[in-house]
Amino acid sequence: MPHLINYQGRMVxxxxxxxxxxxFKFALVNRIGSQTYWTSSADxxxxxxxxxxxxxxxxxxxxxxxxxGDTALAGMMALPPGVxxxxxxxxRVWFNDGTRGWEMLAPDQRIAAVAYxxxxxxxxxxxxxxxxxxxxxxxxxxxAAGAIAAAxxxxxxxxQARVDALGAMIGGGGMNSLKVMLSEGxxxxxxxxxxxxxxxxxxxxxxVAAAIGQMFPAYTVxxxxxxxxxxxxxxxxxxxxxxxxxxxxxxFPTGADWCPVGFPVDFPMPQGDLDIRxxxxxxxxxxxxxxxxxxxxxxxxxxxKFSQSSAGNGRRLVLEFATANGTPYxxxxxxxxxxxxxxxxxxxWARVTVDINNGNGGKTFTFFTSTNGNAWVTLGEAVNHGASxxxxxxGNDSNCYLGGGLGTVGLRGAIYxxxxxxxxxxxxxxxxxxxxxxxxxxxxxxxxAPELWVTNAAYSGAGTDAFLLVPPANFCxxxxxxxxxxSLSHNNVREHGIRFINEMSTLIANVRANFGPIPRIILxxxxxxxxxPTSLDPxxxxxxxRVAHRVQFMSWASGAGYGVIDIWNAFKKDARPLEVLVGTNxxxxxxxxxxxxxxxxxxxxxxxxxxxxxxxxxxxxVIGVKRSDGSPSPINGAYRIQSKSTNASGPGWIKFASTWNxxxxxxxxxxxxxxxxxxxxxxxxxxxxxxxxxxxRGVP
Numbered sequence: 001m002p003h004l005i006n007y008q009g010r011m012v013x014x015x016x017x018x019x020x021x022x023x024f025k026f027a028l029v030n031r032i033g034s035q036t037y038w039t040s041s042a043d044x045x046x047x048x049x050x051x052x053x054x055x056x057x058x059x060x061x062x063x064x065x066x067x068x069g070d071t072a073l074a075g076m077m078a079l080p081p082g083v084x085x086x087x088x089x090x091x092r093v094w095f096n097d098g099t100r101g102w103e104m105l106a107p108d109q110r111i112a113a114v115a116y117x118x119x120x121x122x123x124x125x126x127x128x129x130x131x132x133x134x135x136x137x138x139x140x141x142x143x144a145a146g147a148i149a150a151a152x153x154x155x156x157x158x159x160q161a162r163v164d165a166l167g168a169m170i171g172g173g174g175m176n177s178l179k180v181m182l183s184e185g186x187x188x189x190x191x192x193x194x195x196x197x198x199x200x201x202x203x204x205x206x207x208v209a210a211a212i213g214q215m216f217p218a219y220t221v222x223x224x225x226x227x228x229x230x231x232x233x234x235x236x237x238x239x240x241x242x243x244x245x246x247x248x249x250x251x252f253p254t255g256a257d258w259c260p261v262g263f264p265v266d267f268p269m270p271q272g273d274l275d276i277r278x279x280x281x282x283x284x285x286x287x288x289x290x291x292x293x294x295x296x297x298x299x300x301x302x303x304x305k306f307s308q309s310s311a312g313n314g315r316r317l318v319l320e321f322a323t324a325n326g327t328p329y330x331x332x333x334x335x336x337x338x339x340x341x342x343x344x345x346x347x348x349w350a351r352v353t354v355d356i357n358n359g360n361g362g363k364t365f366t367f368f369t370s371t372n373g374n375a376w377v378t379l380g381e382a383v384n385h386g387a388s389x390x391x392x393x394x395g396n397d398s399n400c401y402l403g404g405g406l407g408t409v410g411l412r413g414a415i416y417x418x419x420x421x422x423x424x425x426x427x428x429x430x431x432x433x434x435x436x437x438x439x440x441x442x443x444x445x446x447x448x449a450p451e452l453w454v455t456n457a458a459y460s461g462a463g464t465d466a467f468l469l470v471p472p473a474n475f476c477x478x479x480x481x482x483x484x485x486x487s488l489s490h491n492n493v494r495e496h497g498i499r500f501i502n503e504m505s506t507l508i509a510n511v512r513a514n515f516g517p518i519p520r521i522i523l524x525x526x527x528x529x530x531x532x533p534t535s536l537d538p539x540x541x542x543x544x545x546r547v548a549h550r551v552q553f554m555s556w557a558s559g560a561g562y563g564v565i566d567i568w569n570a571f572k573k574d575a576r577p578l579e580v581l582v583g584t585n586x587x588x589x590x591x592x593x594x595x596x597x598x599x600x601x602x603x604x605x606x607x608x609x610x611x612x613x614x615x616x617x618x619x620x621x622v623i624g625v626k627r628s629d630g631s632p633s634p635i636n637g638a639y640r641i642q643s644k645s646t647n648a649s650g651p652g653w654i655k656f657a658s659t660w661n662x663x664x665x666x667x668x669x670x671x672x673x674x675x676x677x678x679x680x681x682x683x684x685x686x687x688x689x690x691x692x693x694x695x696x697r698g699v700p
Contacts, residue, residue: 003079005068005111013097017062023054023096026068028089032211032692033108037083040068041075054096090696106215107179107696174520174563176698178482182216182452188248188435189219190453190481192519194467194511196490197460198526198678198687201225205485206239207688209454212695213240220248220449226457226475232425233455233477235374242449248434249414251445252403254284260410261437261444262401269295269429274354275421276306276319279373281347284412285311289318291408292350293418295400296320303398305408306352308337311344317367317379319352333367334380340369347416349373353424362386373417400430402437403444427473433480453479463491464503468510476514484511485565485691487524489553490677500549501556508562522563522700525550527571527687529677530578563700570690571683581683589670593651595625595635597661601642602635606671609645609652617641617673620654626665635660 011018026040027049036049045052055075057064068091069079083089090108181189193205202209202223213221220242225234250261278292287310294305304321314336322328342348349370358364365383368376402418404410418437419428430436433453435446457475459466467475467488486508492500508521529546550568557564571581590606597603604622606612612620618641625633635658645652654671679687694700 003069003081005079006065007068007091008063008065009093010062011059011064011095012062013100018059018097019061020059021056022059022064023098023102024057024064024066025051025054025094025102026066027051027092028083028111029092029108030086031088031090031108031110031689031696032207033090033092033214034211037086037089038079039077041077050094054094054102104215104217106183106217108215110696174483174522175695175700177520179695179698181482182212182219185216185218185244186450188433188451188453188479190433190455190479192477192479192481192484192515193454193456193458193487194475194484194507195456195458195487196462197458198487198490199456199458200460201458202454202456203679203684204687204691205454205456207685208691208695209239209452211688211692212452216452218242218244218449219452220244221452221454223454223456224477226455226459226477228459228462228470228475235372236453239454242451244449246448247416248446248448248451249281249416250402250434250437251414251447252411253443254412260401260403260405262399262405263430263437270420270422270426273356273423273426274304275351275419275424275426276304276353277349277351277373277417277419277421278306279347279349279416279418280308280411281345281413281416282308282315282411283345283414285315285344287409287412289409290411290413291401291404292411292415293400293402293420294405294408295398296405296407305405306350307409308350314338317350317352317369319354319365319367321354329385331365331383331385334383337369337379340377340379342369347414349376351376355424358384360384422473427471427476428478429473431478431480433478436480451479453477453481455479455481461491462488464488464500464507467507468503472510472514476511478515481515481519483522483563484515484519485522485524486511487526487567489524489526489549492549497552501552504556505560520563520700522565522694523553523557524565524691525553525568527582527679527683528568528578530582565691565694565700567687567690570686574686576682580680581686582677582679589623589672592622592625592666592669592671595664595666597635597658599659599661600657601655602639602658602660604654604656604671605651606654607651608649609647610649612644612654612671612673613646613648613652619673620656621672622669623672624669626667626669628663628665630665633660633662633664635664 011022024040027036028038029036029049033049036043039049039051040055041051041053043049043051053075055073057066067073068076070076071078089111091111092108093105094102095105096102178189178191181187191205191209193199199205202225206223209221209223213219217240219240221239222236223239224236227233276293280292282290284290285308289307289309291305291307294303296303296305304319307318307320309316309318309332313332315338316332316336318330318332320328320330337348349372351368351370353366353368355364363385365385367379369379370376399405400420401408402415415434417432417434419432420430421427422429435450455477457477459470459475488504488507511521554564554566571578574581590608590610590612592604593607594605595602604620620639620641622636622639625635627633639656639658642655642657644654
């Protein structure tokens with residue numbers, strides 16, 4: 001029997017069904033594309049998972065079909081049956097229309113179960129009978145999680161399927177909206193994350209961003225992380241540079257007097273101090289001004305326009321504004337941008353801050369420039385102005401514009417980003433996605449690679465109650481996301497009842513107020529934890545509370561119409577022991593008094609065995625040991641205990657296997673038992689795969 005997979009696809013180029021002969025390459029990969037199981041041709045030059053040569057297939061009105069593994073086709077290698085021993089297979093396709101070169105299509109397509117039937121051809125029907133199964137051969141580890149449910153009950157997979165189905169019914173799934181946006185390849189997209197320490201530094205979201213970027217190479221993928229101390233976000237890090245044509249920007253043609261892009265005032269404007277920033281490129285300073293961002297219909301209204309003056313005026317930064325009495329004021333920097341090393345044609349960041357009430361009956365204006373939007377250099381001296389009245393934005397119902405607008409001189413150059421912030425250093429009051437600024441008139445053009453923004457508001461140690469104490473604008477970085485992933489059960493994992501539900505409902509309402517109704521809210525359950533030793537929790541109350549929390553959490557979320565990604569179930573279904581998938585968190589500490597290594601075993605002396613002596617405690621965490629140069633010692637980590645002293649309290653010793661054998665600085669070093677709370681490296685990979693699987697399925 002030949003091993004073939006019949007596959008039919010559709011090919012569209014620039015929105016038009018392709019017609020004619022096309023070049024194709026195929027590969028079978030795992031769900032995140034990190035491992036290749038088969039390629040349609042040899043993969044040796046280089047061995048990068050991409051077939052070296054393609055094959056020609058006819059495409060009629062966008063449709064084509066192929067029998068994968070059919071060696072009768074020139075350029076097609078056979079499909080070995082062993083490829084189907086892998087748990088999941090996805091088909092990856094490359095296409096070349098003869099003009100644009102090779103391009104990998106996205107997303108990868110999952111291979112249906114019918115292909116796996118090839119593995120059964122050597123097992124005749126009825127060959128496996130009860131007599132052929134040894135007693136005790138089928139144990140719990142051989143039965144998939146949730147495969148057996150109590151009568152009238154619901155399996156874990158059934159619960160997830162029900163939530164997925166509900167999500168698809170009420171809106172097609174936020175993940176599907178994100179996937180459709182990325183597949184079109186024209187508009188900037190976003191994923192926003194609100195999390196606790198389980199995603200600190202993007203532990204699971206960074207691999208997800210990288211994997212999605214590989215599926216959509218035209219996109220530039222950027223990520224940024226929130227600092228819980230205020231509204232500060234890290235300087236965006238580029239995960240992937242897209243093939244779509246440079247940095248995203250609005251281009252304003254030279255000589256056009258008015259070619260603005262803008263949006264109506266759908267977001268509340270600042271009512272106090274003001275902070276305006278823009279990344280710009282000015283190509284021609286001969287005009288009287290180059291306007292960056294404005295909210296100005298006429299001088300008689302409250303408003304502002306932020307610009308760069310002409311070369312004849314020294315290329316200064318200028319803020320014009322009007323106050324309550326309708327009088328326009330003109331404030332400019334005391335030095336030009338050349339003083340900070342910036343010239344025409346060079347992209348740079350311009351910024352002005354306005355202290356509405358400087359304590360002397362007036363306002364203070366400070367101008368800055370920057371090359372990266374992070375480190376700011378003052379442009380000249382701060383300017384104090386005697387103007388009084390309300391702030392420049394209150395009561396103005398006109399639109400905001402980029403590159404000019406009514407009553408302004410247009411920009412000759414480009415805008416890469418613009419921010420109107422509520423307060424000096426405060427949060428932006430409008431979407432930061434350049435694509436959200438609608439085209440108005442003239443010959444402006446949106447150029448550069450579309451972007452996928454992954455914004456991560458991770459707050460270590462926080463639950464829902466902690467986020468409710470923070471202004472939502474601080475942790476809601478608005479790049480017009482399609483989905484908002486909320487993962488906050490880690491520190492609430494033993495909390496259930498109406499209090500938790502009310503807190504979560506309030507948090508979601510606050511998030512909605514900042515992002516609007518479009519993004520799909522998707523809630524994540526938490527990873528299971530290694531049970532606390534029975535010496536500390538004899539009745540397993542903590543474990544029972546965790547289980548109750550998850551059940552209530554999923555029931556409430558699905559009933560409220562939110563999407564759910566069940567991380568708990570992904571961990572429980574995995575064949576590896578839970579101890580492999582979760583790392584260590586420590587509860588009670590004992591100071592380490594000495595460490596001695598023999599090259600195979602380490603003996604650790606501690607000041608008190610009170611929290612380490614119980615027989616149930618079989619693992620120990622070594623924390624805070626340093627080398628002589630002050631750097632962390634490689635001995636830090638978790639170990640299975642080989643033996644330990646039998647005293648219940650007071651000084652004692654613990655032995656564990658390790659090749660460590662060097663001097664150590666023990667000032668502040670301690671030992672504790674492991675309760676397995678946070679995911680390990682393997683656990684975070686599993687977490688990433690669960691989120692990525694939801695994206696590929698398009699639900700929730």
